[in-house]
Amino acid sequence: xxxxxxxxxxxxxxxxxxxxxxxxxxxxxxxxxxxxxxxxxxxxxxxxxxxxxxxxxxxxxxxxxxxxxxxxxxxxxxxxxxxxxxxxxxxxxxxxxxxxxxxxxxxxxxxxxxxxxxxxxxxxxxxxxxxxxxxxxxxxxxxxxxxxxxxxxxxxxxxxxxxxxxxxxxxxxxxxxxxxxxxxxxxxxxxxxxxxxxxxxxxxxxxxxxxxxxxxxxxxxxxxxxxxxxxxxxxxxxxxxxxxxxxxxxxxxxxxxxxxxxxxxxxx
Amino acid sequence: xxxxxxxxxxxxxxxxxxxxxxxxxxxxxxxxxxxxxxxxxxxxxxxxxxxxxxxxxxxxxxxxxxxxxxxxxxxxxxxxxxxxxxxxxxxxxxxxxxxxxxxxxxxxxxxxxxxxxxxxxxxxxxxxxxxxxxxxxxxxxxxxxxxxxxxxxxxxxxxxxxxxxxxxxxxxxxxxxxxxxxxxxxxxxxxxxxxxxxxxxxxxxxxxxxxxxxxxxxxxxxxxxxxxxxxxxxxxxxxxxxxxxxxxxxxxxxxxxxxxxxxxxxxxxxxxxxxxxxxxxxx
Numbered sequence: 001x002x003x004x005x006x007x008x009x010x011x012x013x014x015x016x017x018x019x020x021x022x023x024x025x026x027x028x029x030x031x032x033x034x035x036x037x038x039x040x041x042x043x044x045x046x047x048x049x050x051x052x053x054x055x056x057x058x059x060x061x062x063x064x065x066x067x068x069x070x071x072x073x074x075x076x077x078x079x080x081x082x083x084x085x086x087x088x089x090x091x092x093x094x095x096x097x098x099x100x101x102x103x104x105x106x107x108x109x110x111x112x113x114x115x116x117x118x119x120x121x122x123x124x125x126x127x128x129x130x131x132x133x134x135x136x137x138x139x140x141x142x143x144x145x146x147x148x149x150x151x152x153x154x155x156x157x158x159x160x161x162x163x164x165x166x167x168x169x170x171x172x173x174x175x176x177x178x179x180x181x182x183x184x185x186x187x188x189x190x191x192x193x194x195x196x197x198x199x200x201x202x203x204x205x206x207x208x209x210x211x212x213x214x215x216x217x218x219x220x221x222x223x224x225x226x227x228x229x230x231x232x233x234x235x236x237x238x239x240x241x242x243x244x245x246x247x248x249x250x251x252x253x254x255x256x257x258x259x260x261x262x263x264x265x266x267x268x
Numbered sequence: 269x270x271x272x273x274x275x276x277x278x279x280x281x282x283x284x285x286x287x288x289x290x291x292x293x294x295x296x297x298x299x300x301x302x303x304x305x306x307x308x309x310x311x312x313x314x315x316x317x318x319x320x321x322x323x324x325x326x327x328x329x330x331x332x333x334x335x336x337x338x339x340x341x342x343x344x345x346x347x348x349x350x351x352x353x354x355x356x357x358x359x360x361x362x363x364x365x366x367x368x369x370x371x372x373x374x375x376x377x378x379x380x381x382x383x384x385x386x387x388x389x390x391x392x393x394x395x396x397x398x399x400x401x402x403x404x405x406x407x408x409x410x411x412x413x414x415x416x417x418x419x420x421x422x423x424x425x426x427x428x429x430x431x432x433x434x435x436x437x438x439x440x441x442x443x444x445x446x447x448x449x450x451x452x453x454x455x456x457x458x459x460x461x462x463x464x465x466x467x468x469x470x471x472x473x474x475x476x477x478x479x480x481x482x483x484x485x486x487x488x489x490x491x492x493x494x495x496x497x498x499x500x501x502x503x504x505x506x507x508x509x510x511x512x513x514x515x516x517x518x519x520x521x522x523x524x525x526x527x528x529x530x531x532x533x534x535x536x537x538x539x540x541x542x543x544x545x546x547x548x549x550x551x
Contacts, residue, residue, distance in 0.1 A: 060440070062444065085440055087440060097494045102433075106437070107441075110445040110447070162445070
């Protein structure tokens, strides 16, 4: 019932070739090709509706590709339980009657198997994950009582409990105040030390440049993929953002900084 | 004291009353537990539609068996399971908006049921039993089957607790954990269908949705954890069944509506007075 595919050690953690995705007849992603190595930290930037969420959902094996291939350690994502998709906070029902510990334990259920109940080892995973993200004291709280930053940390803890090796974070920084953003970015460094590969969709080009190894610039097609210096050059950005790009005091500013309406939000 | 005792014991001298109480408690508990997911997943309209959709199946059974009650449970069960999977499939096709599609099927099937029943001369009485329930007419044999199927539903809700929780809270997570999300969704629809069939004789198709959502919604105002929501919901529903039947006995009100009105009264009380979340404590 719950497949577990073995990882081929000589394969990249993520290898995407000539990937196209159509959503409701429209092309959401066209001819995307790139690969990631284990432990990389990659920011995915692009205008609203560029296909960032769609890309994540295809990588997670939630949406099927129309053409091309997604390979995780050498095989399709559908058999892997090592990929975690962290939802946008606005797509979560925060009134749902579950505690922080309940949500993090959900990450374990593929490991529990059918009819399995959590054992001590699973609770140890949950506690360690909450410890890592710094919200161990909030385990019993109902999820609606968390702040935005704590909500995001809870989902990272869930991905850790899942033993995810590839974490796809959809706009984790959106709507957070600056200290929460800084805290979360520091946590990404911690994940990198644990060998977790992280892809983060973001609107903040400045943070993308400062905190990530590489930047993937997306607007249905892959406009650029590389170090901040090459990707964030104005003439490259112009190709992705078009008229939505402005120069303010010698810095590039994009008009869209919001999150919602990206792709086909929350749809399976 | 003795007056209260007599008041409570008097109805119990009748076998139909004892069976009615057992059925009301049983149905209350099963509906309330399954109803927790109906409320959390926003499926109230689906539950209402499903209940109405079984009417033609029950009507055909009623004609075929010449008015005997025993076989109706099986007709209800078969129709409910088929209808739940049918509605589930149609809502996924995506050509018509989900609630519109459910509305069309539900009204059409309900009309068909009434049409079939109206071909029988004495239809008015029987139709009202199907619509509003006839818990005092539950036979010992039906009670056994209700207990068996209700018990199986509760066992499956327990066995698939973590799976149902996960597909309800975060279907994308469930997919990345490679749970069989479609099959689990269908299983949940079937469990709701079986629940509807078990509850049909107690509250009838027209009031069914109240048993599915009212106790669960009341419980959701009192707790922030799913297991306690299920327990509180089941307790409230069981009490609603018992209190409703006593009201029905002493005031001569139809049993189904008395049970539903009691559950509604619980909801209103909690909605107004619940600690912290009651309307009265809010500015």
